[in-house]
Amino acid sequence: MKAKKYFQETLLPPLLGIAFFILIWGIVAQTSPNLPGPAKTWQSAVVLFSDPFYQKSPNDQGIGWNILNSLGRVGLGFGMAALIGIPLGFMIGRFDFLNKMTSPIVSMLRPVSPLAWLPIGLLVFKASNPAAIWVIFISSIWPMIINTAMGVRQLPQDYLNVARVLNLSEWKVFTRILFPATLPYMLTGIRLAIGTAWLVIVAAEMLTGGVGIGFWVWDEWNNLNVEHIIIAIFIVGIVGLLLELLLIQLAKRVRY
Amino acid sequence: MKKYVQIENVQMSFETKQGPFIALKDIDLKIDPGEFVTLIGHSGCGKSTLLNLIAGLLLPTGGIMLCADREIGGPGPDRGVVFQNHSLLPWLTCYDNVYLAVERVFGQTESKAHLAQRTHEALSLVHLTHAENKYPHEISGGMKQRVGIARALSMQPKVLLMDEPFGALDALTRAHLQDELMKIVAATKSTVVMVTHDVDEAVLLSDRIVMMTNGPAATIGEILEVDLEKPRNRLSLANDARYHKLRGAVLEFLYQKQAKKAA
Numbered sequence: 001m002k003a004k005k006y007f008q009e010t011l012l013p014p015l016l017g018i019a020f021f022i023l024i025w026g027i028v029a030q031t032s033p034n035l036p037g038p039a040k041t042w043q044s045a046v047v048l049f050s051d052p053f054y055q056k057s058p059n060d061q062g063i064g065w066n067i068l069n070s071l072g073r074v075g076l077g078f079g080m081a082a083l084i085g086i087p088l089g090f091m092i093g094r095f096d097f098l099n100k101m102t103s104p105i106v107s108m109l110r111p112v113s114p115l116a117w118l119p120i121g122l123l124v125f126k127a128s129n130p131a132a133i134w135v136i137f138i139s140s141i142w143p144m145i146i147n148t149a150m151g152v153r154q155l156p157q158d159y160l161n162v163a164r165v166l167n168l169s170e171w172k173v174f175t176r177i178l179f180p181a182t183l184p185y186m187l188t189g190i191r192l193a194i195g196t197a198w199l200v201i202v203a204a205e206m207l208t209g210g211v212g213i214g215f216w217v218w219d220e221w222n223n224l225n226v227e228h229i230i231i232a233i234f235i236v237g238i239v240g241l242l243l244e245l246l247l248i249q250l251a252k253r254v255r256y
Numbered sequence: 257m258k259k260y261v262q263i264e265n266v267q268m269s270f271e272t273k274q275g276p277f278i279a280l281k282d283i284d285l286k287i288d289p290g291e292f293v294t295l296i297g298h299s300g301c302g303k304s305t306l307l308n309l310i311a312g313l314l315l316p317t318g319g320i321m322l323c324a325d326r327e328i329g330g331p332g333p334d335r336g337v338v339f340q341n342h343s344l345l346p347w348l349t350c351y352d353n354v355y356l357a358v359e360r361v362f363g364q365t366e367s368k369a370h371l372a373q374r375t376h377e378a379l380s381l382v383h384l385t386h387a388e389n390k391y392p393h394e395i396s397g398g399m400k401q402r403v404g405i406a407r408a409l410s411m412q413p414k415v416l417l418m419d420e421p422f423g424a425l426d427a428l429t430r431a432h433l434q435d436e437l438m439k440i441v442a443a444t445k446s447t448v449v450m451v452t453h454d455v456d457e458a459v460l461l462s463d464r465i466v467m468m469t470n471g472p473a474a475t476i477g478e479i480l481e482v483d484l485e486k487p488r489n490r491l492s493l494a495n496d497a498r499y500h501k502l503r504g505a506v507l508e509f510l511y512q513k514q515a516k517k518a519a
Binding site for chain 2: 158159161162164165166167168172176177180181254
């Protein structure tokens, strides 16, 4: 009885949604000869994933390597952005002077499309791989600065009063009050940042080349292998979804 | 006898866009060790401001404030504060919330085992030993307020300052906590300054009731000595003529002499 209810309320709706999606995709594919249908794409995916880690040449590697390379770039750029953005956010949130100093720059640079930074990266680093990491860095640093600073500023006066009447040292204020109070905001920033970073990596790699899911899409377009492009879209979507779920789980553990 | 808290000619004004706003003026008050003093008055009369001045969270714009003959220049562990909304840190257990205060005051001079013992003692004083490892969101409002009291008492303050500590609780829980507070204060011989807007609470708990005039520029209107012997029992007081007379005096001050104009 319980299993039936679970099936009807939790499993059935998404399954139906996916079924409809595949059906519509199939119908559209029938009418347009260039677009491969679900069945053809599936066969192609089975072949692709049967050997995900082959290495034939620097530019012809398995899909697994492509995904891992992209994730590596995202991790590196994102990690550096966290290392700089989170402490910076704390300082901006804590010191109003610094906030007023940086806010025009942050507001001006934040809406800039991350790819506009690519030529600067290429110019400075003289290589495509660090330039791609640079683009990830610059696109994911803003949400982390802004959300961390917001978390610090939202700190209830009550907690600061507790710190004052207990006469806590700056270090204790940071470890016992400021950091835990800001953590949920920080995690939101991290989640937004990693989402943007994963969005941007595909576009950046299309431009820079090398091994990676973005370049792979471009390569398969040049080969006119449309099934692989569709597979890549699914891969990017699923990996992005998994990253998001991971961070939501993490955020759930620090809700007070 | 030494005066514990000494307030002389204190004035407090705040800067606002319309110019300075005088909240308190000509405040003179001396509090003896072991005395229980309540501050009562209509909302906006500056009673919380006065408490925050004693706590050192605000500094007066005029006059002298001393605690045990030392000038109050900021918050300090000699004055324990219980906030109206408990202000426990939600990411720390009840134990850790109290330990934070104990560690700050005694951490330099005592061993870890001693600090732990002090924390356990403070929580057992408010009968919360069973909830030591619970987080604030896992316990009731009354229990949270008790942890707040334990945290303040654990620092062994010279004065315990309470800002409407039971204001947010339901009537039954409030009565229960008032009874417990009376026992704790009797056992620890604490000096207490408490802000309240509850006439019964003031008469039940206080040695003296400080009644404040309406703001702006509020000051102390009258001070009422409560000469009921301790320990007090709320049930027997209900039939005590002296209790009703004292209660009547406070009500008369609040609703006749300082009647608040209908807003």
